[in-house]
Amino acid sequence: MKPAATARRPSAREPGDDLSRNDAAYSRLKDALVTLVYKPGEYLNTAQVMERFGLGRTPINQALHRLSAEGLVQIIPRKGAMAAPLSINDALELIEVRLVNEVLCMRLAAAAITGREIQELETIAQDFENAAAQRDVVALMNNDRLFHEKVAMAARNTMLHDILSVLHARSQRFWAISFSTEGHVDEVMAEHRAIVAALASHDAQAAAEAAKTHILSFKSSLLNMSR
Structure with missing residues (x-):
């Protein structure tokens, strides 16, 4: 008699997956900002940023908020995010x-x-x-x-x-x-x-x-x- 087949459970997500994605989004977006790929005052379209870096909405949003705290990004209510202006x-x-x-x-x-x-x-x-x-x-x-x-x-x-x-x-x-x-x-x-x-x-x-x-x-x- 063959043993009953064991149902395959979906693979568990590694605890560090979200952290590594968040760090990757932060690092790549910061590099683009500080090297002026995104010009001061330029609005950052989330969908386009996601496509550029091949990352999901959540890590990109996390990165934008971290960069906002550092003064590199401005979060504007009901408008989104933009590269902080320079003077x-x-x-x-x-x-x-x-x-x-x-x-x-x-x-x-x-x-x-x-x-x-x-x-x-x-x-x-x-x-x-x-x-x-x-x-x-x-x-x-x-x-x-x-x-x-x-x-x-x-x-x-x-x-x-x-x-x-x-x-x-x-x-x-x-x-x-x-x-x-x-x-x-x-x-x-x-x-x-x-x-x-x-x-x-x-x-x-x-x-x-x-x-x-x-x-x-x-x-x-x-x-x-x-x-």
Whole structure:
């Protein structure tokens, strides 16, 4: 006698499926925003975004709300979402706040950074230079973000790290614009190297000055473009 056939149960969904889809939607949409694939002020048609990234409505909506909290997207009641507009005044206000917080971050990081973190920063700086040579804007932006993220983590101050994460997220589209300024990418390469050298020497004053130079260089490139 044959054993009774066992009904096949539908395969259970992996607990991480939704999380991975949400993360994928967030990462891809953020890359498109910060590299100006979606222009400032452009409305984001959910169906078209879903088709572009091959993801469902729920992860796309989750991503839009996360990016709204970071200031990259504006959610407009009864109208939908749009890429947040940019203005030079917004950039100048960000720069003022970054100067205060990033100089403090550099001083703290100079005291606390480890040899391994220095090596990681050197690798990221080299990856940035490789991306510049290949004219890979997405890789350029990602490595610039990773560089600042790594320095913020080295400061060993959770509150400051959270503040800088928000400031960097809001600054990234301005970075994308400034990178198109002739010679600015070369300036950023040199500034990254100066930051790494100061941190490796645990020289808080030199690290603070390197951060200030880096931010003011960014400001100068934006102002030159707005003239």
